[in-house]
Amino acid sequence: MSVRILFLGxxxxxxxxxxxxxxxxxxxxxxxxxxxxxxxAQLREERVNIACKGRVLADKTALLAEDGDEVALLxxxxxx
Amino acid sequence: MSIxxxxxxxxxxxxxxxxxxxxxxxxxxxxDVKALELTHYEPLTLPGMEELxxxxxxxxGLAGVLAWHRVGxxxxxxxxxxxxxxxxxxxxxxxAVDFLMDHLKSASWFWKRERRGDxxxxxxxxxxxxxxxARWK
Numbered sequence: 001m002s003v004r005i006l007f008l009g010x011x012x013x014x015x016x017x018x019x020x021x022x023x024x025x026x027x028x029x030x031x032x033x034x035x036x037x038x039x040x041a042q043l044r045e046e047r048v049n050i051a052c053k054g055r056v057l058a059d060k061t062a063l064l065a066e067d068g069d070e071v072a073l074l075x076x077x078x079x080x
Numbered sequence: 081m082s083i084x085x086x087x088x089x090x091x092x093x094x095x096x097x098x099x100x101x102x103x104x105x106x107x108x109x110x111x112d113v114k115a116l117e118l119t120h121y122e123p124l125t126l127p128g129m130e131e132l133x134x135x136x137x138x139x140x141g142l143a144g145v146l147a148w149h150r151v152g153x154x155x156x157x158x159x160x161x162x163x164x165x166x167x168x169x170x171x172x173x174x175x176a177v178d179f180l181m182d183h184l185k186s187a188s189w190f191w192k193r194e195r196r197g198d199x200x201x202x203x204x205x206x207x208x209x210x211x212x213x214a215r216w217k
Contacts, residue, residue, distance in 0.1 A: 008121050009191030010202040054123035072121055078203050079118065079149060079190030080105045080161050080181060 001067035005034070009075045011048075015039050026065040035073075042075065049074040083162055090146045090164050097143040097166035101173035103181055109156035115195040118151045118160065125189040132183050140176040142167050147180055149190065182212045 003026040007015040015036060022034055031050075032040045042048050043060070050060040051072040057063060065071045081089075083104055091100050107116045133145045146164040154160060161184055165176035184190075186205035193202045205213075 006121070009119060010193075013202075051121070051124055054127075056124065070123075072124070074121070074124075074189070075191065076204055077188060077190055078186065078192045078205050078209075079188045080185040080192075 003065045003067065004070045005031070006070060006072045007039070008072055009077075011039060011042060011073050011075050014042065024067065026063065026069075026071060028061040028063045031063060031071070039073070043073065047076050083159055086146065086148070086162060087164060090144065090166070094143045094166035097173075098168045099170045099173050100164055100166045101170065101177045102146075102162065102164035103177045104159050105161040105181070106159050107154050107156045111194075112196045113156060113194045114197070115153050115155050116160070117153045117193050117195070117200075118149070119191045120149075120151050121189050128189050129184075132180065132188065136165065136176045136180050139179065140165065140167060140172040142172065142176055145176065145180070147184070149184060149188070151190070179216055182209070182216060185209045186213050 002021040002023050004019055004021055006019045007017065012018055032043060035043070050057050050063055051074060052063060052065050053069050063071065087102055094100070107113065129147055129149065133147050136142060137145050142165050144166040146162065148162040150160055163177050163180040165173045167173040167176065186209040193200050
């Protein structure tokens with residue numbers, strides 16, 4: 001088992017991949033070190049959200065994902 | 081099911097409502113747009129739309145609400161989104177559709193990009209979209 005990091009919308013292009021897997025526990029600091037510097041810069045922006053286990057985090061710096069969890073990186077939305 | 085069939089079925093489901101209002105959003109062909117792609121994140125997108133429909137229903141006292149949003153690649157003229165509201169009176173139905181669309185445009189879990197002659201471009205909500213959304217706060 002591992003933590004799956006999912007890149008949504010424009011972050012997928014920036015990351016150059018749909019998703020990646022990391023072993024063990026994933027917190028905010030480790031997430032920033034794991035993704036590319038370009039993606040990390042986006043994550044630090046207020047308008048980018050993070051969901052863990054299907055819930056959007058009120059405070060993304062409090063991220064704590066365990067083995068088997070899915071972490072979704074959510075850039076600004078646009079629908080309709 | 082076509083948009084016409086969906087609206088007919090929706091309308092028939094609420095025979096006691098005084099009126100039904102609806103909106104269909106389609107892919108525009110301006111700015112040399114060849115195609116539009118919508119993506120979503122299912123664990124958030126569907127629950128979010130269900131919450132939105134529930135919020136609209138409570139806010140405007142609706143008899144019924146319909147909210148459809150497509151994902152995938154669409155071409156100019158094709159429908160992207162369909163919303164409808166059945167209410168006792170027209171104002172609630174019109175306002176509910178307006179409310180639903182403002183939230184689907186800039187506060188629901190969708191990402192949109194369009195393909196023009198020079199490739200794909202991600203689309204972010206316009207300032208107007210954000211102002212439209214802010215009207216309901």
